[in-house]
Amino acid sequence: MRVIDQLSEVEGDRKNPEIQEFVDMMVQLGNFVNKMDKSVDLIVKADENWLFNSIFKLIR
Numbered sequence: 001m002r003v004i005d006q007l008s009e010v011e012g013d014r015k016n017p018e019i020q021e022f023v024d025m026m027v028q029l030g031n032f033v034n035k036m037d038k039s040v041d042l043i044v045k046a047d048e049n050w051l052f053n054s055i056f057k058l059i060r
Helices: 002-008 017-059
Strands: none
Touching: 002 017
16 A cells, blocks of 8 residues: 555656546555455454354354
């Protein structure tokens, strides 16, 4: 994520369409990565809860 942040801070003329497109793409990529990170965290937590509940049922 830090690399994407650094890449989005590219130096140059922000009015240049190529630079602006690159910066916009890095921002969109950063947003996507953040959403995927949150989704993976939710899946891992759900999987942990499922495993804990399964083990708890076996112990009963």
